[in-house]
Amino acid sequence: MDSFDDSQKPVFEEAVSEVRENQATAVRSLEDSQNAPSTESADSFARVNRVTGAQSIKHGLRIGTIGLILPDEVPTEVQLTPTLCVLPGSPQWVRGVTTVRGIAAPIFRVDPFFDHYTYERGKRTTIVFQLGDSMAGFEIDEVPGRVTLSEDEKLNNFPPLPASIQPFARACYRNSEGLWLDWDIAGFFSAVADLSKHS
Amino acid sequence: MNIRTKIILGSALGALLSVAGVGYLVATIAEKSAAEALTESARNSLVSVRNEKKFAVEQLFSTITGQLKTYSNNSMIIEAMAEFNSAFNAIGQSSSSLDQTDTSSSPRDYRALQDYYNGPFSDQFKExxxxEDPGATAFFDRLEDKAKILQNLYIAENPNPLGAKEVLDAATDGSRYSQIHKRYHPFIRAFLQEFGYYDIFLVNNDGDLVYSVFKEIDYATNLTSGSFASSGLGNAFREAAPNSVAPDDVKIIDFDEYYPSYNGAAAFFSSPIYDGNRKLGVLIMQAPVDRLNDLMTSEQEWRDVGLGESGETYIVAGDNTLRNDSRFLIEDRAAYLEALRIAGEPNLTGITAKNTSIGLQGADTPGTKEALAGNAGFAIFPDYRNVPVLSAYTPIEVEGLNWALMAEIDEAEAFAPIATIRDTILKNTLLVALGTLLLVGLGAFFLIRSITKPLNKLTSTIGEVAKGDLTARAKLDSNDELEVLGNAFDGMLDDRIATMEEAAIQNKQLNESVVGLMTATAQLADRDLTVEVPVAEDVTGSVSDALNMMVEETSDVLSQINNVSKQVEDSVNLVQAQTNAVKGAADNEKVIVQNTIDQLEKVSLSINNIGELVQTVNNLASNVQSSSTTTADTVNKNIEGMDQIRETVSETEKRIKRLGERSQEIGNIVEIINTLSERTHVLALNASMQAASAGEAGKGFAVVADEVQRLSESSKESTLEISTLVDSIQLETSEAMATMNATIARVVEGTELAGQAGTQMTQTQSDATQLAEAIKRISTESAAQTEANATLMEQANTVLESTEKTSTALEQQSVQTSNLVTFAEKLRAAVSSFKLPA
Incomplete structure (x- = not known):
């Protein structure tokens, strides 16, 4: 598994700090929206809760022992065998660039960001997220699936998480399938982009 | 012993020997073939079970070591180790209630803990x-101060009962240790429950057991100097403690009695915990013996995994003791213990007291020796109960352990079908023998009856004739040689009686003639030469004529008689002497002829007996020839049947092979369907996610996407099931082809054996035919000899009769010659006294 070297850590931590500020702003917005019941929340999970009642059905993706809830507001697409164009001089964890309906999307590996996670052997599948006008994605072992969560399963305190992921965790749930994170995917990709620029 | 008994016994003995021989041959071949087939079948089954269990055990240990390796490198465990160590060392040094605890507290402060040792713990141990008394007080007295403080807080004052101490997240004393315990205990406990471990321990570099999930009495003790330093847990710590042990190394301590777990069998897995290059301590997992026991005993469903009524799998460690419970202890404890008592098991008392085989039951057999030496194989030998078993054994390849895995089944159960086959063949052979005996007995009875009945009739006829009934006749009508003999006997009686009657008539006529002759002679005796003697037509006629002529001539010649009577007397005397000589020779000849006839009668009797015996042997030879022909036909049909079986099996093998090829094609098609299903699944997933991002507008489309996704998942599950079925078909096909090939080889072998039997039967048939022909020639020669002997007898009788007649005539001649001398003398005297006619 590839990992960051010591020179890359300050860059990533800087990016994480920036994201944390954005996250704090988002949390404040969320609290404001929760205080105003008739107002639509920016939190996608809250929006689903209102629709389905006590339980909500989401799309989720498991990476090792951690499950990531895919935000409904971010258009997401799975590609089985994309054609990747390798970028010369890029870090080893950047796999290359593919095109999705004419839009170039960088693809990278996530094992450096998840402790003790290793990709399984065999063919790789790619998940691509549309963030505004741009797209980005990473390789996955398993395709996303349906996951049902309830407020009763929400954890008050976060369990120990990988350091690279913890800043982007907005909420944490534990059900029979394990741990699920409602994560800030835009912030995560922003930090990854900054990291790749300085690598 | 008469002829009837001899023939019946001979026939019965021959039939019994034939049936017994064929039965023994068939039983021997069938038993050998069945034993080979059953051994091969049991070998395949046991090897399959052995390999499956070996894979499962190695997989179990691989999983445990993998989890321990990953968990010891987990950041949470690293942080937990560091923080538990820090908090443990701070006990009695900070401001919290726990941290303020006076480590020199009097024993009175731990009365609740002492009550736990002597109460619930001791009760559970005894149960x-x-x-058995655990002697818990001694362990309590040896507890270190910190161990007493923590055990009092997390065991004695823990409101949860024994066996549920892990439920407590943290004590309420507010100490730093309890805060750390509250933070990490739920996650480590969840890990333990998720993967079914017995306990998980964190041990610092000094050997202090700073954390355990279940809080047994080893909790907070020191593993280098405490009561459990020499236990399996202590050994696990020492194995992983040295700095030379790498972060990814895992040490395994084999199952052994572990006192804190109530002397239950426990194995320990340990791995060092590093934070970068700094070693913090050791993570130890206590392995559950129940999981290994359930795996090896197939959760007590031995019959469902093909181990029948007496099969089992078990693990033997390097100390030659079992690592899982014996099936026989579980299913029939009393019989198992009795078998161990007879076998002289040294740990019988321990097994009986603790009701387990683990670590107690010895197993030092040829199979365990081979497997512990690193060799896998299959053999038959007595197991640890001293009962012969079929055993497939193999070493288990787990680093740090020297284990052997045995898959066995009792020889009696594996070979039980052979006894059934043998009983069936013996039963059928006995029935055939009895049937054959009955048929042969009936045949011999009627055969002998057809011979003895005419003989009895002939014997009774001879008896009646001997008593004087000359009209008695045999009159046999058996249409065989005996009838011919009876008719000859009747003819002989008729001839003999006719001869006797004719002789009587001739005697009567002769008497009458002699009376007439005597009358005339009496007149002549009165010297009346005028008398005329009556002439009869018999032999006396000529005498009468002679007398008449003599009377006539006497007168003429009396004168001459005186002259010649002297000469006559002399001549007659010479004749008399010659007659006596001839008579003596005739008498000698008569004796010789009589002796010859006696010898011929004995020879005739012997030849008759030989003829009867030859006839009997001829019949038996015909029966043997017929039986050998029938047997040869049966063997030839058997060979044809086996050829047909071989062709059928060969054809079946080809069809099964084609079936395997078809299933391979199905597998290829299933793979294509699977790929399509996967693509459909991803397409539906993308549609579903797009629909979700579209919000309310995408709801309708999301339903369609979900349905498509379910269809693709259903299709994927179906293809997976089909793929599994195809794999099973190919596996079964492969096994069936192997079985077919083995069957063909056996059929070929059987055909060759039957062919040899057919050749032998053909040779036997040829010999029987030659024997029958030789006996037939003997019979013919014997009949010709009997006939020649009869002719010889007839001729000898004729000679005897002639000799007797000659002797009689010579006697008469002698008498008459004597009379003639007398007469001549008297004649001369009388002539002189006769008054002759003028």
Missing amino acids: LNNG
């Missing part, structure tokens, strides 16, 4: 160890 699980057949009432």
